[in-house]
Amino acid sequence: MQPKQDKIQGSAPPAAVPFYNDPKKRSLLFQIVTLLMVGLVAYYLISNTLTNVEKQSIATGFGFLEKEAAFEIGESPLRYSAADTYGRALVVGFLNTLIVSFVGIIITVILGTLIGIARLSSNWLVSKLAAAYIEVFQDIPVLLQLFFWYAFFYNVLPSPRQALNPIMGVFLSNRGLVFAVPETHPVYKYMGIAVVVAFIVIYFLRRWARQRQARTGQPFPIFRASLALVVGLPLVTWAAGGAPTAMNVPALRGFNFTGGTNISPEFTALLLGLIFYTAAFVAEVVRAGIQSVSKGQTEAAKSLGLKPSQVLNLVILPQALRVIIPPMTSQMLNLTKNSSLAVAIGYPDFVSVAGTTINQTGQAIEGVALMMIVYLTLSLLTSAYMNWYNKKMALVER
Secondary structure, three states: OOOOOOOOOOOOOOOOOOHHHOHHHHHHHHHHHHHHHHHHHHHHHHHHHHHHHHHOOOOOOOHHHHOEOOOOOOOOOOOOOOOOEHHHHHHHHHHHHHHHHHHHHHHHHHHHHHHHHHHOOOOHHHHHHHHHHHHHHHHOOHHHHHHHHHHHHHHHOOOHHHOEOOOOOEEEEOOEEEEOEEOOOOHHHHHHHHHHHHHHHHHHHHHHHHHHHHHHOOOOOHHHHHHHHHHHHHHHHHHHOOOOOOEEOOEEEOOEEEOOEEEOHHHHHHHHHHHHHHHHHHHHHHHHHHHOOOHHHHHHHHHOOOOHHHHHHHHHHHHHHHHHHHHHHHHHHHHHHHHHHHHHOOOOOHHHHHHHHHHHHOOHHHHHHHHHHHHHHHHHHHHHHHHHHHHHHOOOOO
16 A cells, blocks of 8 residues: 655645736726826926916916005904905805805705795695795796896885985895894893803703703703793893893985895895705705605604604604605705806805906906815815715714
């Protein structure tokens, strides 16, 4: 007999895979080549632009931001005059864009949610009116809506001398809405602080109320408590500060009103156009989100004796939000970006101010770059917040 072999000869090692057949190495190569091509194209465009700018003797850089702007801005949340710098003018334009976007998003979400819920109402008239609103405002371009509201204020409303006066201290004319405001007093600053404190207390109160209900099953009247805090705390602060009642009432002087606060037709037209247009899409998002919740959820909630409002607030909307939030984020971004159409009706937003700056300085590249950076920043911040809220509302599997 032949002796047994001490070692069993194994199979031959697999042959090495060629580089061009290895998926990982090949994909890495493609990415490197793509990155190099993008870098070369960017280098060509930048160098070509700088060469042409130098040939035309056009100055580059952002030094123009420190020069005198020499133009006025109709609306400004800050103190501004033509003697200020281009940098301050651009800050004013940015704040105007931020204000109209922030106010527009809040009102749009509220209005769109109400219309989306009304679209599913069992009342025939309410449902059809909501459907008509959605169809009309979705199908008219937002720019035409801005022109309509702008023309409405300037061509339909009367001049300041014949201004509408629906209630005392409020005047509506083709110069805008003018209304009385309280005279400057230190207590109003503390009232603002009281409002912030009230919202902080409400946040912790809501958390406590949820934990209490989960532990004991007893609901807490969080809405009434929140309303009492938001209204009551500033009122207590106002009373403790002497309860000032002096008002700055607008009065007609010459061809316009002086005193009070004025909301311009341009701002109002822009705000109304953006709100009514975007709210139609938000309403459809809300409607689709509510319809995505199974009818069994509604029937089960009703069988427990919950009221229709409780069914909507406690059962339907919390589940529908997980479907509503992603497309809602897109509509918020659309509203922010559509605010750049303000230049068409003369509202001094960031695009309008930057356009004037470009015309006066010739710094087109820098001006367009600033516009891109501003809108990119606003969009990314909005998207980041909504993505955080979306993750917070997502279902957590056990």
